[in-house]
Amino acid sequence: MSELIAKLRDIVGPAACLSRPEELLVYEADGLTVHSARPGAVVLPSHRDQVVAIVRACREAGVPFVPRGAGTGLSGGAVALEDGIVIECSRMQRILEVSPEDRLAVVQPGVINAELSKAVKHHGLFYAPDPSSQAACTIGGNVAENSGGPHTLKYGTTTDHVLALELVLPDGECVRLGSPTGVPAGLDLVGAVVGGEGTLGIVTEITVRLTPIPPRVETLLAIFPDVVSACRAVGSVIQSGLVPAALEIVDRRTIEAVEASVYAAGLPTDAGAVLIVELDGAPEAVAGQVERVREHARSAGASGVEVARDEAERVRFWRARKGAFGAMGRLAPDLYVHDAVVPRSKLPEVLATVCEIGDRHRLNLCNVFHAGDGNLHPNICFDRRDADELARVMTAGEEILRACIEAGGVISGEHGIGTEKREFMGLVYSDDDLEAMLRLRAAFDPERVCNPGKVFPSTRFCAESNPKARGYDRVPFE
């Protein structure tokens, strides 16, 4: 390792290669604090050629490596296992090109999500994927996780906005995938890399689609006595054929946390839940939609529906929604943010089950989620130093995932599998499915040196735990 670190210092300079224990401490985890591992070293390249040289040095030394952006991931994806090297791309933060005519931008992977929209605003354009962490997370990380956000409902996830990529393969070769026109010739390899969770290579340049800023935006806040009636309103709005830009539910416990924090926006603390609805598009169309949403909310049981009076109030509503996870930081030292998707029609019953699970395990569980997409985020506030509480958190998490699968859902909407859910993959995929995914991965990384230990279960599932398995004994997958 010391020989490798010396080589890495030569490549990036001593200040951009961290190896002292106190420097490595912050790289032990991402936003999922219960899974941690200390890396062998952290390197911070400034450009693609340095990434190529780092990858080659790691391979010569037989040491695995892990790409990392801002470390806001919530599934342990950016954590280096097996003394691996973290290749942090945050210094590669240049916007290389903006073409208003072609409505695209070419960016380095360390560009912070929200900064891109700010930089292109004067062209009347924005970058649509908007994770709630957008003030910190990087576009490289968004690509790896195929990140979504509140506006996914109308605008889609990251994969709908990536046209082309430059990728340093795990053997150090640099390839270009896709095309700036967004029409790839041949197989859609961009589609494979987006959502690849950093296991297929290191993204060093991204060509993204930019979207025109809609001429009119209206943001509504509907107040409900409980989460179930808010969910009913969501179903009724979608069934009517309306496609709002966002449909987000915030429950009572989350409202209380937000209103006691710097993100306070005047949300009603006596409400069971609020539904934030954003409508955008042509002014005439949006005006009519506001009234239709108001009616749907009232019929589902809303006691009131407010429309943001101006841009400042709209920004306040969104600050409250996007700051919700941060606000929960006041309640306990640790936060476990779950992520699963269920069919929208199942939201009321699944939420009731989720709350029952939280109560039965005596946990402080709050819900704030992308209701329009059926993308749940049950958040558990806890203290991992309390072993008994930690055990209850983990048991409740598994029960929540199983309830979502039983309702016809999947185990991740936008946060990825990482280390967090790798052992649950067998609940939704057969061994044959997983073998097919491993074959795709092997085409990029035959020796599994790039972000090993993620996504795929460590062992094949035996028939007892996986009804789809063919009865293998537990044998290593990776």
Ligand SMILES: Cc1cc2nc3c(=O)[nH]c(=O)nc-3n(C[C@H](O)[C@H](O)[C@H](O)COP(=O)(O)OP(=O)(O)OC[C@H]3O[C@@H](n4cnc5c(N)ncnc54)[C@H](O)[C@@H]3O)c2cc1C
């Ligand atoms: C408060 C909060 C709110 C959040 N809200 C949302 C939300 O609304 N929607 C959502 O989807 N997510 C959300 N997230 C999760 C997280 O922000 C996203 O997954 C984000 O895309 C991670 O970006 P990052 O730069 O922090 O990546 P990291 O956490 O550093 O890495 C994430 C993954 O990307 C890989 N990676 C990073 N850079 C590269 C690269 N250059 N090439 C290849 N692989 C790379 C890593 O190996 C890792 O597997 C939230 C997180 C927090 C803490």
